[in-house]
Amino acid sequence: MSRGRAALAGVTAAAVAIGVAEPVAVFTGPRSAPLIAVGGLVVDAVPEPLKQFAIAVFGTYDKVALLVGTSVLLAAIAALLGVLAARRLWLGLAGIAAFGALGVAAALTRAGADAYDALPSLVGGGLGAVTLWAFVAGPLASDVTSPASAGTPAPGAPSASPSHTPSRAPSPSPAPPPSIAALAPDEPAGWEPQEPADHESRRRFLRGVGLLAGTAAVAGFGGHWLAGQRGVSAARQAVKLPAPATPAPPLPAGADLSLPRLAPFVTPNREFYRIDTALVVPQVDPATWRLRIHGRVRNPIELSFDDLLARPMIERYVTLACVSNEVGGDLIGNARWLGVPIRELLDEAQPEDGADQVVGRSVDGWTCGTPTAVLRDGRDALLAVGMNGEPLPVEHGFPVRMVVPGLYGYVSACKWVTELELTSFADFDAYWVPRGWSAQGPIKTQSRIDTPRARGRLTAGPITVAGVAWAQHRGVRRVEVRVDGGPWQEATLAPTASVDTWVQWSWRWDAGPGEHTLQVRATDAGGETQPERRRPVAPDGATGWHTVKVTVG
Numbered sequence: 001m002s003r004g005r006a007a008l009a010g011v012t013a014a015a016v017a018i019g020v021a022e023p024v025a026v027f028t029g030p031r032s033a034p035l036i037a038v039g040g041l042v043v044d045a046v047p048e049p050l051k052q053f054a055i056a057v058f059g060t061y062d063k064v065a066l067l068v069g070t071s072v073l074l075a076a077i078a079a080l081l082g083v084l085a086a087r088r089l090w091l092g093l094a095g096i097a098a099f100g101a102l103g104v105a106a107a108l109t110r111a112g113a114d115a116y117d118a119l120p121s122l123v124g125g126g127l128g129a130v131t132l133w134a135f136v137a138g139p140l141a142s143d144v145t146s147p148a149s150a151g152t153p154a155p156g157a158p159s160a161s162p163s164h165t166p167s168r169a170p171s172p173s174p175a176p177p178p179s180i181a182a183l184a185p186d187e188p189a190g191w192e193p194q195e196p197a198d199h200e201s202r203r204r205f206l207r208g209v210g211l212l213a214g215t216a217a218v219a220g221f222g223g224h225w226l227a228g229q230r231g232v233s234a235a236r237q238a239v240k241l242p243a244p245a246t247p248a249p250p251l252p253a254g255a256d257l258s259l260p261r262l263a264p265f266v267t268p269n270r271e272f273y274r275i276d277t278a279l280v281v282p283q284v285d286p287a288t289w290r291l292r293i294h295g296r297v298r299n300p301i302e303l304s305f306d307d308l309l310a311r312p313m314i315e316r317y318v319t320l321a322c323v324s325n326e327v328g329g330d331l332i333g334n335a336r337w338l339g340v341p342i343r344e345l346l347d348e349a350q351p352e353d354g355a356d357q358v359v360g361r362s363v364d365g366w367t368c369g370t371p372t373a374v375l376r377d378g379r380d381a382l383l384a385v386g387m388n389g390e391p392l393p394v395e396h397g398f399p400v401r402m403v404v405p406g407l408y409g410y411v412s413a414c415k416w417v418t419e420l421e422l423t424s425f426a427d428f429d430a431y432w433v434p435r436g437w438s439a440q441g442p443i444k445t446q447s448r449i450d451t452p453r454a455r456g457r458l459t460a461g462p463i464t465v466a467g468v469a470w471a472q473h474r475g476v477r478r479v480e481v482r483v484d485g486g487p488w489q490e491a492t493l494a495p496t497a498s499v500d501t502w503v504q505w506s507w508r509w510d511a512g513p514g515e516h517t518l519q520v521r522a523t524d525a526g527g528e529t530q531p532e533r534r535r536p537v538a539p540d541g542a543t544g545w546h547t548v549k550v551t552v553g
Ligand SMILES: Nc1nc2c(c(=O)[nH]1)N[C@H]1C(S)=C(S)[C@@H](COP(=O)(O)O)O[C@H]1N2
Pocket: 272, 273, 274, 275, 276, 277, 278, 320, 321, 322, 323, 362, 363, 364, 366, 395, 396, 397, 408, 409, 410, 413, 414, 415, 416
């Protein structure tokens, strides 16, 4: 078998393995599909600098990049396994078995996994192995010259070893001189002499590849689509949100300056940034959802979704921000959230003394650690069910998530939350802490220039410079702008909803021709001004002044 054919056989076997696993995963859940399960392991294991790189380069599309990267790597390994299998069939089969085992292990070690989650990898691995065998030593093997010949060699039979290849069945035309055969033992199939038997074998091989790859694709994409149909979007549409007992105060007139390119005061749900470690969005059925408040509490509580909806709800504008947001970045959004104050639930559960951390745990096992004191200090920390008047979008945590004003998302904003566990910071590190991020994550004061854009070309004359600034739960007192390192000039702040939301600002600039540098800085209500010093996002949020260069003509 030529090296090219062997590699193609390996890739086809891998495609069959991954493809047929998908329809099985329709029954066992999308996270048990081998590609997703192993991808999840990679997400959790990727060294932090690399993940930073991925977030920076691919933005919120880092998951697609990860899956594509994983697939390319898998294809390369599969090609290698095919070549190995052509030499020693058992080596290739052992390789497939190892990958199947990896898939099983990955599926079984995910949060909330059960024994059935092993099935997609087992079925996929099994059929992948049969495929490899069929190409190397079975009915599709290239050195079986006619269907009537020798029959089907058993796995591991001599036909799998390259030494067997030269002694192929006699052919009508003279065989190539041994010297040539010896010089080029692994020539691609297409280079071989056009003997009828060879021709026939190549056709059979290619037909096999086409048929199996096609089946794998249909099974893979079909299964994936079917699994999507089993999601919770229908259940989400059926949710009737209660009216808030305390609605959000109406937005003050002028909170939204409605300037082109300026972020709107309320971020529409479909434009709201999304950050999480989930390779497939968790589908949590509100009918079976439960929230457990447990750990170091005197009175553990368990709530159903209906229990939660029956409680008085409040509605608040809160600006959520990601610790990975670079200076000037857009991993921030402002929404009107509807939910139950976490404080009230904690009061009922009665945390023990010293239980200074509340660990929010998601269905997918992700955790965040929030100071108990922050959740009880009177701010509007919510178990949210509504976002801008709709049930939470599935990617934003349906049916229930945490929203805590003033803290970065990674320490507070648990999506698809199912547990609040009272513990202490000394006793438990949440997901991002052992990965190098600070256990405490108060949001740093920041400001951003939205218009004009960096490298913009403008006409001389009056120009409105505008953007947003935020210092959640402290509030923004002042925003200043300067041009070309000149004196700081105070911008006009638009009215805003509360200290928990960002604020829009604007400043009239009489722009003269030339290259100019615009800079912005904000001061919070406590009088603290953003430091000039640039710090990276890790471990607890970036600092520095957003700086934009423009050309005025
Ligand atoms: N279950 C779960 N919740 C999570 C995360 C996650 O990875 N998994 N990421 C957090 C982070 S880092 C941020 S910034 C916010 C983002 O919320 P959003 O995607 O709704 O904007 O969710 C938080 N909640």
